[in-house]
Amino acid sequence: MSTPPEGPDFSLADVAREGLIERPGAEPVPHDGTGRVDLSFTVHGRAEDGAELPPAERGVRVPPGVTVFDAASWNGIAIDSTCGGHGTCHKCKVRISPQADVPVTRHDRRTFTDAQLGDGWRLGCLVNATRDLAVEVPPLTTRPKAATVGIGRQVILRPALQKRYVELAEATLSDQRTDLVRLTDAIDDLELKADVHVLRRLSSVLRQSDFKVTAVIVDEDLIDVEPGDTTGARYAIAFDLGTTTVVGTLLDVGTGTPVAVTSMLNAQQPFGGDVITRISATMMDDQALGRLQQAAAATLAQLAAQVCREGGVDPQHVYEVAVAGNATMTALALGIDPEPLGVAPFVMSAAQPPSVLASEIGLSLHPRARAFFFPALGAYVGGDIVAGMLATGMDRDKRTRLFIDVGTNCEIVLSDGEKILSTAAPAGPAFEGGAIRCGMRAADGAIEVIKVDATASGDAPAVTLGVIGDVEPKGLCGSGLVDAVAELVRVGMLDATGRLVTEEAAKEVAPALADRLAMVGEERVFVLHRPTPDAEPAECVYLSQRDVRELQFAKAAISTGWSLLLEELGLEHRDVQQVLLAGSFGSYLSPASAVRIGLVPKLPVLRIVAAGNVAGEGAKMALLSVRERAGALALLEEVTYVELSDRPDFNEAFVDQLSFKA
């Protein structure tokens, strides 16, 4: 199979009647907000000449409830769409299996015949992934004028990077226009500026190619003139420059299609796991800033080389990059002294980093390729969050929405559809695993999902673990930590103050779990996994009392942040229509556990949405649309930054948020 089926007619009138924003499908299948689902994509492609390519297989693991379309989109798998995943364009046709419990919406009925529906065809944006699924994606149809990125954002393609092929008349004694004017006269819808590097080549390229050339333009800068017609090769790279992980996505900006995606650990890791330790390094050692800058450059360069290799793209055909990073990562990548970011009163050198050449941040792409860095709202609400706001449409959606990027520094944005507030909460290292006894990064062997049955008996397991890579558990990652605490609170093994109950109390409230209470050194622990039946507690994977305290402090900082923002806008928990959990960590939290421990407002789990790598999505949007990029800059004016450390009511609110209230 490779061609999506032709279904019943679809008219624009339907779109108009149903509106473009609200997803009009049947109610999604409810899910309980816990666990993970695995999606196996089989992606069909077509070569330039129309010939079918061998299908590519990709496995993707997401929290339940994410739509198939979003899951694909966040992972760089392109599916046809012109409406941005709102259920109206009827283009995102996929074949689902098993399809037994995937509901058929009225949009599916309009799009597909009964036979096709029976064969598993559905609109990908209307399928909520509530269990493991196999998904077949047909080849993309015609070159789109728009691409889908971010959280259901449909971006009309108008990239800053443009290529224009022109055939010019040769100069004569009666037409002595300069080479540059001859070229710009032919591209008269733009006010092109040429730098000296283009002028150095211009006359010889024009004459060697019989005045048939392709102008390479970024914004209104003419960055190169290439012989002949090279309009087909126009690429850009979107970087999510995280403190821990850096993700690079190679994009064909002509079609909006992601060509290759890859990620790696930030090579700055040896200088410290979080931004503060890296800033400290620059304060203690004059050479550190230069070395951190080089480490950032090396990371970006390696990712760029890798996505170009994977995508079979000549790095010389990459003309622009966009970088979304927090204020410290941005400063370090640009070689800007980060010290004032690390000490009160937390001041940035500039909110909008200047445009630089990609070569200035260590990239070996086209020599005049440009690098765009996202602007920051504050020292702790950086370009990654601005990119995330762009990707989630925080400035466009009229609903009341809360955006939380969970991490060592947690950024929170609240919009009521009119005003947008942002703040930063210092959550500490709990989620990164560093301060947790058995903590580890979300890598193979990390427990990421935990379910507890307090009254299990016989063969039924009292504790069920979801482990990344399905291997022997080695430790606990952030989402596992949250699950563990949430489950133990739920069954009463942890009281409202966060204390592990006594063994006596445990036997009463959770008889199947009581024997898991143990001591490691002076500390009480709850054993999650015993490698061997007679292993010592210290050899096990466990949750310690101190771990609970770490998480308590983190969640209190975060919930104090959004509580005070809600207060600022006069809103209650229930007014929040959607909570977006963002970032490489936040996206993998169990919504149910997040609600349980009070990390997010007490809301139905269906309102808690994993948003994926929104910084990377925002970076892609900035590359695909100058309008979206302008929107990112406009956010600097639209968003009010609330400094929490300055507020007299912060401490009181914080203490109030420490407990695990029911």
Add this chain to the structure above:
Amino acid sequence: MSTPPEGPDFSLADVAREGLIERPGAEPVPHDGTGRVDLSFTVHGRAEDGAELPPAERGVRVPPGVTVFDAASWNGIAIDSTCGGHGTCHKCKVRISPQADVPVTRHDRRTFTDAQLGDGWRLGCLVNATRDLAVEVPPLTTRPKAATVGIGRQVILRPALQKRYVELAEATLSDQRTDLVRLTDAIDDLELKADVHVLRRLSSVLRQSDFKVTAVIVDEDLIDVEPGDTTGARYAIAFDLGTTTVVGTLLDVGTGTPVAVTSMLNAQQPFGGDVITRISATMMDDQALGRLQQAAAATLAQLAAQVCREGGVDPQHVYEVAVAGNATMTALALGIDPEPLGVAPFVMSAAQPPSVLASEIGLSLHPRARAFFFPALGAYVGGDIVAGMLATGMDRDKRTRLFIDVGTNCEIVLSDGEKILSTAAPAGPAFEGGAIRCGMRAADGAIEVIKVDATASGDAPAVTLGVIGDVEPKGLCGSGLVDAVAELVRVGMLDATGRLVTEEAAKEVAPALADRLAMVGEERVFVLHRPTPDAEPAECVYLSQRDVRELQFAKAAISTGWSLLLEELGLEHRDVQQVLLAGSFGSYLSPASAVRIGLVPKLPVLRIVAAGNVAGEGAKMALLSVRERAGALALLEEVTYVELSDRPDFNEAFVDQLSFKA
């Protein structure tokens, strides 16, 4: 003496009555338009603390008729003035000696007492130098708001380079403005743009200097932030980048004062003496463009280092340079392929070269110093001519004026006060000395002035030679060539067709010169200088028949150029109110000889004015005033370029101009 005398009162009403443009002095002493005058300047200065400095001595050699003020100004000697040398501000006080035949104008009477006049005090702009003079220049008075440059141009100081000293409030938790905003808020009359290099230093400079810093601004680019108050140190360098000679002038843009001037041969000389041979070099050898670019860079760098050393200025305090060069010199300095300039249809890459860093043209000044290159009107009416037009006010003066830059390529501009036309005439190498048997550059030993007495007898010399450096004559430079031909035409030794007359005819028309006719090889020559009484003709300095032909062709090309321009505007010779002879060669032509051979229209010699190094003056103006710089760019729109090689009537006009008509 050091303080200029206080004279009679002077009121603004006088200025208003007399107007600002017309020079209202007494008729200047008539001169015959031949020879040279030597001016010996004694320049008094004052240190920062007001203490008098030891006077500096400077010798200057100019064609007769140039004013003392202009002669000083063109040679980088600053004299007080606010009116630009128009005789109205009464500030340019100098003491002349001998003063016997220097007339006293009514402006002098209003400025000085009788005793002062008797002591030699005059207004420098009203003294036409018609003989050798000693000139004493008092120290400059207060820092001016304007400077005098070019040909009587008064430039209000508004340099692109600005320094602003600011004392900023330190950041607090309730004032977290970024460092950049904090700075730009304090300089709110400009829309400053900061590049990444400034941002890299900004936070540490602010904090190390207690937020008391000097912003360094070029146009609206913030190029640096320096600790403390450095507003006193703001320098720029104006370059006249000639094919043969390159001149650098270090300017204090805060006062408009030239600090040091120096010149050297263009290090591109080994690639050929003129632009065509250098362009050819790049066509025959792939490496040549790079080497020519390096040679230009080395020349500019050496001059920059020298003027900084002479002026006692730290090169780090030079933040901008302006370069006026022809289209080929400009292209080579920027590394732009010049080939299309050298072959029909003679096309430039761009009329306005892009702004580049000074470091990109090889200069080691402030690392972010900018380089401005003058735009060109055509492949053969380059940035040097645009700068010259600016310096001579070709676009502002309402008189009908003809501007001629004499050289291998001769540029001609004609303005009737409304329209401005320009063209280029290929004069060939006659003026540079290369194609002339005894030709040489205008260096020590070159005959630059020649007077002939056809009927001299006894001890009276038949031929009087002016030799540069007052040494034994070694050859003939361009102005000497023109003098020689003009004088021989005048006395009848050359007929109207340019042939040396027969010995018989010579004995009749010029008995004292007849014995100077001789043969060198197959060629008839006229001996100008015999090193020894019995020297062979070949050992002498002589003018050959072929030399005369070379000059004939050159003058025919030039006069065809301005003749056709006059025709275009429907003007006669007599309508031309001023002829400006520009460039390092043109400025030293004898006006009388230029008229005699028909190089310029038949006009009274007083209308023929040596304009000096107008390209360099234009470059200075561009550094001192953004308004003037905008004026240079506006010339691109205002001036109509006339391509001569395209005109059907060119050949006929050329033949017509070959003869030496009376």
